[in-house]
Amino acid sequence: xxxxxxxxxxxxxxxxxxxxxxxWRGPTHLxxxxxxxxxxxxGCLEVCGRERDWYPWSQSSxxxxxxxxxxxxxxxxxxxxxxxxxxxxxxxxxxxxSPMASLSYILWNISVSGKCALMVDMSIxxxxxxxxxxxxxxxxxxxxxxxxxxxxxxxxxVISLKKEVEGLLRIVLFSKDLPLKGTNTSLQDTRxxxxxxxxxxxxxxxxxxxxATAWFxxxxxxxxxxxxxxxxxxxxxHDLALGLLLAWxxxxxxxxxxxxxxxxxxxxxxxxxxxxxxVCWSLANNQIRNDFVARFRDQPEGPRxxxxxxxxxxxxxxxxxxxxxxxxxxxxxRWHYGAAHPILSDIENCYVADHGRNWLQYEExxxxxxxxxxxxxxxxxxxxxxxxxxxxxxxxxxxxxxxAFTLSYYTPTVGLGCRSGGYVIFFIFSVSLLVGELLVWWFxxxxxxxxxxxxxxxxxxxxxISTFNRxxxxxxxxxRRVNSSFGRFKERLEDIGVQSIVTIGGLFYRRDRTTRSxxxxxxxxxxxxxxxxxxxxxxxxxxxxxxxxxxNALWLVYIVIAQTMGIYNTCECKSSIWGTMGGxxxxxxxxxxxxxxxxxxxxxxxxxxxxxxxxxxMYVVVEWCIQxxxxxxxxxxxxxxxxxxxxxxxxxxxxxxxxxxxxxxVNSFRHRLWRLLKIKPxxxxxxxxxxxxxxxxxxxxxxxxxDFEVLVHQPSPNLHEGSEFLPLADTPLIxxxxxxxxxxxxxxxxxxxxxxxxxxxSSNPPRIxxxxxxxxxxxxxxxxxxxxxxxRQNPQQ
Numbered sequence: 185x186x187x188x189x190x191x192x193x194x195x196x197x198x199x200x201x202x203x204x205x206x207x208w209r210g211p212t213h214l215x216x217x218x219x220x221x222x223x224x225x226x227g228c229l230e231v232c233g234r235e236r237d238w239y240p241w242s243q244s245s246x247x248x249x250x251x252x253x254x255x256x257x258x259x260x261x262x263x264x265x266x267x268x269x270x271x272x273x274x275x276x277x278x279x280x281x282s283p284m285a286s287l288s289y290i291l292w293n294i295s296v297s298g299k300c301a302l303m304v305d306m307s308i309x310x311x312x313x314x315x316x317x318x319x320x321x322x323x324x325x326x327x328x329x330x331x332x333x334x335x336x337x338x339x340x341x342v343i344s345l346k347k348e349v350e351g352l353l354r355i356v357l358f359s360k361d362l363p364l365k366g367t368n369t370s371l372q373d374t375r376x377x378x379x380x381x382x383x384x385x386x387x388x389x390x391x392x393x394x395x396a397t398a399w400f401x402x403x404x405x406x407x408x409x410x411x412x413x414x415x416x417x418x419x420x421x422h423d424l425a426l427g428l429l430l431a432w433x434x435x436x437x438x439x440x441x442x443x444x445x446x447x448x449x450x451x452x453x454x455x456x457x458x459x460x461x462x463v464c465w466s467l468a469n470n471q472i473r474n475d476f477v478a479r480f481r482d483q484p485e486g487p488r489x490x491x492x493x494x495x496x497x498x499x500x501x502x503x504x505x506x507x508x509x510x511x512x513x514x515x516x517x518r519w520h521y522g523a524a525h526p527i528l529s530d531i532e533n534c535y536v537a538d539h540g541r542n543w544l545q546y547e548e549x550x551x552x553x554x555x556x557x558x559x560x561x562x563x564x565x566x567x568x569x570x571x572x573x574x575x576x577x578x579x580x581x582x583x584x585x586x587x588a589f590t591l592s593y594y595t596p597t598v599g600l601g602c603r604s605g606g607y608v609i610f611f612i613f614s615v616s617l618l619v620g621e622l623l624v625w626w627f628x629x630x631x632x633x634x635x636x637x638x639x640x641x642x643x644x645x646x647x648x649i650s651t652f653n654r655x656x657x658x659x660x661x662x663x664r665r666v667n668s669s670f671g672r673f674k675e676r677l678e679d680i681g682v683q684s685i686v687t688i689g690g691l692f693y694r695r696d697r698t699t700r701s702x703x704x705x706x707x708x709x710x711x712x713x714x715x716x717x718x719x720x721x722x723x724x725x726x727x728x729x730x731x732x733x734x735x736n737a738l739w740l741v742y743i744v745i746a747q748t749m750g751i752y753n754t755c756e757c758k759s760s761i762w763g764t765m766g767g768x769x770x771x772x773x774x775x776x777x778x779x780x781x782x783x784x785x786x787x788x789x790x791x792x793x794x795x796x797x798x799x800x801x802m803y804v805v806v807e808w809c810i811q812x813x814x815x816x817x818x819x820x821x822x823x824x825x826x827x828x829x830x831x832x833x834x835x836x837x838x839x840x841x842x843x844x845x846x847x848x849x850v851n852s853f854r855h856r857l858w859r860l861l862k863i864k865p866x867x868x869x870x871x872x873x874x875x876x877x878x879x880x881x882x883x884x885x886x887x888x889x890x891d892f893e894v895l896v897h898q899p900s901p902n903l904h905e906g907s908e909f910l911p912l913a914d915t916p917l918i919x920x921x922x923x924x925x926x927x928x929x930x931x932x933x934x935x936x937x938x939x940x941x942x943x944x945x946s947s948n949p950p951r952i953x954x955x956x957x958x959x960x961x962x963x964x965x966x967x968x969x970x971x972x973x974x975x976r977q978n979p980q981q
Contacts, residue, residue: 187754192232193771197221202231208768213598214779221772228755228769239750243419247748251427254403255744258396258437263387263445263514274730275516281737282729283432284618287577289515290436292570293443294807296335296524300328301811302874303528303536307544310830310876314823320547322819323372326379327357329814330456333382335524336445336513337453340503347559348499350526351492356463357527358554362476365466378459383817385446390808393441397434397801403427408790416777421595421786422603426747428793429588429607432581435800440514442808444815449511456508464504467497489556518725519625525567529869534558537870539880567869572847578618580800585611587793594785596770596777600763602752606743613736617729628720682708833874844873 196202197220206227207219223231239247262279264272279286304325308315315321334353343349355362360372367374404427411420446452466472477490512520535553536543544550585607592603600608685708690701718726746752758774760766810832813825833840848871 187233187235187237189232189237189753189758189771189774192228193221193774196223196227196231196771202227206231210767212768212770213596213765214594214781214785215596215598215770215773215777218770218772222768222770225755225759225761225767225769228759232755234755236751237753239419239748239753244748244750247423247426250403250407250423251430252744252748254396254400255430255433258400258434261389261393261396261437261440263440263443265445265449265511266447271516274733275514277730277734277737278516279436279514280433280740281733281735282614282617282621283436283581284574284577284614285518285621286515287432287436287439287580288570288574288618289520290439290443291573291576292525293335293513293515293522294439294804295573296522296528297332297442297811297814298807299528299532299872300332300524301814302872303532303543304328304814305826305829306536306541306872306874307550309542309878314826317819320544320551323360323376324358324544325814325822326375329379330375330382330459331357331524331527332814333446333452334456334508335522336443336449336511337456337508337522338510338512338517338520339523340507340509343499343502343507344523346499348496349503350523350530350559351496351556352460352463352467352500352503353523354527354531354555354557355467355496356460358551360551361479362463362466363472364462365469365472367462371463374459374462378455380817381455382446382452383815385448385452386815386817387445387447390441393437397438400434404431404794408794411786411790412783415783415786416779418595418773418775418777421591422747422752424786424790425588425591425595425603425607426744427588428584428591428789429610429743431584431587431793431797432800435580435797435804438801438804442804442811443514445511445513449513453508453511457506460507461504464500467493467500473497492556518621518729519628519721529567530559531557532872533870537872540872541875541878541880543880569869574618574622576800578615580796581614582611583796584793587789587791587796590789590792591786594782594789596773596779596782597758597760597766597768599760599766601760601766602754602757602762603743603747604760605762606739606746610736610740610743613732613739617732617736620724621729624721624724678712682712830876834876837874848873 196206202223203220206223208222208224208227209217209219211217212222259276262276264275304321307324308321339349356371357375360370362371364371364374369377407420407424407427411417411424414420467476473493477493510517512522531554534557535550539545539550589604589607589611592607593600682705686701686705689704690697693700715723755769758769810829813822813829816822816825
């Protein structure tokens with residue numbers, strides 16, 4: 185028999201016997217005390233019953249059309265993979281069950297692709313025509329787009345820790361002069377063809393994502409209007425709370441229009457591996473490698489560059505062959521970092537950030553730094569700037585869930601009940617999964633050589649203390665005993681488990697029970713041996729995070745179903761007995777609340793959730809717009825999109841500037857603190873900031889040894905900390921130029937006027953010293969740079 189709270193109210197109100205026995209005489213919240221209508225939880229169970237008061241179909245169907253169908257339509261636009269059912273199910277469980285962690289990875293990917301688009305934009309002047317197809321700008325655009333695709337794939341787990349791997353990928357992405365083995369096509373043309381194929385294979389369907397998102401927003405608007413139009417109706421408030429609880433979901437799905445997956449991820453992986461393997465085979469060829477290195481022999485750092493290329497070539501035999509392992513975009517793979525950010529950080533540090541707008545002006549110098557500039561920490565390292573994305577993901581999910589919690593908590597009976605408590609459980613699971621992932625990432629990260637030296641020095645200092653040595657010996661003995669006991673316990677537990685499985689399995693065998701049981705035991709023990717070889721990440725992924733994500737996703741599904749069907753319409757849920765503020769039911773306000781203060785709390789919850797959701801969606805749409813010029817397949821449309829992007833950046837510059845200054849200040853705070861404490865800080869990461877003006881200035885300097893003018897670029901400090909390639913040199917990079925009548929002022933485009941003076945007619949060009957933050961220049965990636973439009977001197981003349 186189901187509960188009917190309307191009939192229960194008629195039976196209780198006016199019955200003095202029941203009122204004297206079960207009336208509530210404690211404190212109430214947001215409603216006035218009334219012992220004639222307010223009944224205790226125990227009285228509710230006795231008078232109304234323990235069953236549920238199911239919603240009528242008219243109300244359930246309204247919830248289905250308002251929320252469930254829009255949510256399903258939105259989930260269908262998620263970036264699923266084709267022909268991968270199990271991966272799709274686990275990815276869906278991850279997105280729904282661990283939204284904070286998923287959004288953290290996705291926002292980080294968006295930030296990385298945004299940096300690629302920014303570098304492409306800043307490579308040429310603001311107010312000049314965008315170069316045509318086949319230009320250096322177009323080639324650079326292809327390179328950065330390929331890098332964003334590489335960023336979506338996992339890499340070989342051990343070899344990717346080597347710095348030479350980053351060096352190889354930079355040759356793959358930015359070199360023009362490496363001849364390719366077995367083909368007459370240049371590396372630049374190969375990249376152009378690959379980039380076009382990647383753009384054509386990029387998943388379409390942005391319009392359906394916008395439509396699904398608009399459907400959700402329309403439903404939310406209707407629900408808000410209904411809730412505040414019929415203020416006090418509890419059912420409307422709880423329906424609105426359900427929508428606010430899911431308000432983070434359209435943000436996550438909308439992110440897929442920026443962090444877009446390819447139509448055939450496996451085909452893209454093979455194409456990327458094919459390009460990497462082609463460069464590896466070319467570098468492994470002595471003749472090709474020597475020709476490539478010969479371009480640097482006349483440079484002061486030529487021998488060191490040759491040594492670096494030889495290291496890369498030696499490592500290439502371990503890199504080739506499925507270097508990119510599996511697709512990991514859209515946060516579907518735990519602990520995925522990607523190859524793009526380390527490469528972007530290093531080229532930003534060594535060249536791009538210092539030169540700012542029009543950094544591609546001296547193309548050969550710029551490409552030399554992109555190809556053979558210093559390598560920092562390799563491909564796998566955690567940038568603390570990623571904490572911005574983690575915090576943003578936490579804010580998005582927390583605020584939307586808290587808005588839903590506010591509505592349900594302050595809808596009488598005020599207190600922590602089934603609805604608000606369910607939201608809290610979902611939130612706790614989400615936070616725990618995110619924190620757990622970060623902790624496992626930290627504990628399982630490999631120790632780098634520089635960290636090994638620091639640990640060795642610390643250990644040496646501690647071992648010089650006798651007390652520490654005594655404690656170390658005692659603790660070591662205790663650890664050995666604990667490990668031995670734990671090992672015996674684990675073996676015993678495994679034996680019990682195996683025997684239990686074999687015994688239960690034997691019950692289903694009618695023939696050859698002994699033989700088949702022995703076969704089952706061997707299979708189980710082989711599986712256990714496989715589990716023994718798992719790393720910490722593999723153990724936690726399979727046995728902790730995936731099960732918890734599935735559980736949390738199912739819990740969210742249960743909340744939606746319970747709200748839709750009326751499962752929460754029980755005495756327990758209406759009494760809000762999960763906390764200390766409830767414990768009673770007002771039978772006159774089970775469906776409608778007449779307290780005027782209720783609108784204040786409902787408005788607070790709605791404003792909080794809707795504002796955060798709106799800002800997050802606005803950010804995603806803006807990123808989609810300003811990055812579209814990098815992803816567009818039609819080059820004419822891409823050029824037009826870049827022009828529009830620049831106009832938008834100019835219009836919104838003063839809106840974005842305060843935020844960028846705050847972020848930069850927080851990022852550099854640690855280094856300032858270290859300097860204040862006189863502690864040697866680590867490498868401070870430089871950042872390229874968008875501007876329409878050319879800010880880099882080559883300062884003219886005259887020398888007595890030469891009869892021509894040189895323009896000196898002052899190197900930035902801390903440019904090479906942590907780099908094993910190209911150590912610091914005191915000699916600055918110089919540009920050979922004919923004396924000019926007037927020196928340029930800061931901010932002037934220096935590529936404009938004076939002609940390059942012909943060098944002496946000797947067979948050997950002058951040895952050009954350069955800052956070690958850059959690679960040398962000749963007629964190639966390391967060439968002596970000649971500004972665009974200047975006559976080039978043939979070194980052989």
